[in-house]
Amino acid sequence: MGEPGAWGEVTAGLKVSRPVLVARLLELEAAGALTTAHVRAGAQVGGVNVRTVWRWLEAARTEGRVEHRPRARLELSDQAWEVLAQAGGNVAALHRHLKAAGGDVPSLASLHRAVRRDLEAGRVLPDRAVVRREREEQQTRQALADLALAGPSEGGAAKVAALRLPPSEPGAVAGSSAGESGAVAGVALPAGARLVRTSSVRAVGEAVGQAMATQGAVCLFGDPGRGKTAAVRMALSEVPPGWKVTWVPVPVRPSVVGMRRAVFDALALAGRFPHTSALADAAVAEALSEARVLVVDEAQRLPVPCLEYLQSLWDHPDTRIT
Structure with a gap:
């Protein structure tokens, strides 16, 4: 041997x-x-x-390792795929773009392997014309948004004015329609600016309208600063005759007692807050017997018992709320 x-x-x-x-x-x-x-x-x-x-x-x-050391998997970002699409699938062009951007750049061979792996897994390389058109549309939407928010300035800074429309009856939207400036109650705009009804705002309006037609419920969610509250105010700036709108602020460290008091105060009910929950619920249910949209802002802070309290108002046989 x-x-x-x-x-x-x-x-x-x-x-x-x-x-x-x-x-x-x-x-x-x-x-x-x-x-x-x-x-x-x-x-x-x-x-x-x-x-x-x-x-x-x-x-x-x-x-304590008996297997091969795992190598980090190279993942291409959506931006890299967009650059690749603009280059018609030319991986070398993507490699040059990454080198020009600086930072850690994988080798050209590694890029080829990563692109081939993802394409074999089912990823589709966008058409160059489609990517170019989508980018131009995005730039146009951004330009329109910038123009819509650009107002006259003094000393290089835009003058901000908080719009306060005359209050109407308790629980109704102050001002039934947007004026010449496109103003909506509760939305502050730079002087001379206008609100723009984008596709997202129209979608919110349609969802709210459908919920009102069925007396249902709507949850509007998204990242902070994306205009959720403004979109809801625009959707509710013109409600059908006979409808009222009430905004209920979520209290700090909300509890069922605090939520009951917040709804009572938002409805501007006459008299002092009742000393028992039964009397308070009866007064609230009576006020909600008319068609009304109940808007709860910052609802993500509500614990389950508070949500169940709002559901009990919605389920009450005498209430007509959305």
């Missing part, structure tokens, strides 16, 4: 995976029986050289 030809014939049909081989060698080492002959034999059946087996053993001793 000392001859290479004979040894090759013996090991020709043997193949052992790294975890199995390393585990067996470690067992021999723990028993004090490991020799270089075992390592040479392991290299033969593992299909690697002897130095690789010694490295495997060292990794198992120091790191």
Whole structure:
């Protein structure tokens, strides 16, 4: 068995995976029986050289690892895919773009592998014309938004005016329609600016209108500063005759008692707040017997009991609320 030809014939049909081989060698080492002959034999059946087996053993001793060290998977961002689409799928152009942007840039071969992997997984490379058109539309929408919010300035700073329309009856929207400036009650605009009814605002208006038609419920959510409250105010600036709108602010550290008081105060009911919950609920239910939109701002802060209280108002047989 000392001859290479004979040894090759013996090991020709043997193949052992790294975890199995390393585990067996470690067992021999723990028993004090490991020799270089075992390592040479392991290299033969593992299909690697002897130095690789010694490295495997060292990794198992120091790191407890018997598998290959996992390599970080290269993920391409949506922006990178957009650049790739603009370049017609030219990976080299993407590589040049990443180098110009600075930072850690993967090799061209790694980029090719990542693109090929994602394409084989089902990702579709956008058409250059489609990407260009979408970018131009986005730029146009942004330009329109900038123009809509650009007002006259004094000393380089826009003059901000809080619009306060005359109050109407309790619970109704102050001002039934937007004036010449597009003003909506409760929405502050820079002087001379106008509100723009974008597609998102129209979608909110349609959802609110459908909910009012069925006396349902609507949840409007999104990142801070995206204009949720302004969109709702625009949607409710012109409600059908007979409808009223009441905005209920969520109290700090809301509880059922605090929520009941917030609804009572928002409805501007006559008299002092009742000393029992039954009397308060009766007064609130009576006020909500007319068609009314109840808007709860910052509802994400409400715990479950407060949500259940609002649901009880909605489920009450005598109330007509959205």
